[in-house]
Amino acid sequence: MIIDFKKIPKQGKVWVFPSSRKFYSQEIAVLKERIEDFLTDWDDQENSINSSYLLKYDRFIIIAVDDITHSLSLQAHDLLIAFIQELEKIFEIVLMDKINVCYKQGEFVQYKDIKDFKKMIKTKGVSQKTIVFNNIISTKSELNQNWEINIMDSWLGHFLK
Known part of the structure; x- marks a missing residue:
């Protein structure tokens, strides 16, 4: 379930996915729709996940979750990674490389x-x-x-x- 980013607690889990290139303006709406669809349906063994996202500088996808009361399972992490890898293919970018x-x-x-x-x-x-x-x-x-x-x-x- 998507919640306002401001409602994610300070110690909530955050992932930053830097794109190897800036997202083109015509891609932003599609990107937002895909992220929102994923976050809306994303669950953890049938438990709803309170999550949010930011797109910063047309280059970073930031996903945040309120995992304070319920830690995410490996399965939920795997679903997120599979989704990000799907975005990499769709937009022909690299998102998972944090060394560069x-x-x-x-x-x-x-x-x-x-x-x-x-x-x-x-x-x-x-x-x-x-x-x-x-x-x-x-x-x-x-x-x-x-x-x-x-x-x-x-x-x-x-x-x-």
């Missing part, structure tokens, strides 16, 4: 292979002020406080020292 780097370049969000990003660091294509996305966060609280962070506060910061 998403970062802000001005007002735009870029996505780079980690090897290419390391090359950019060496050639001063990014600085100590670059904002990167920590896509391995796992709670709503972390989304609000530790998702968009300075590169020096991330695991990538040691490459700039």
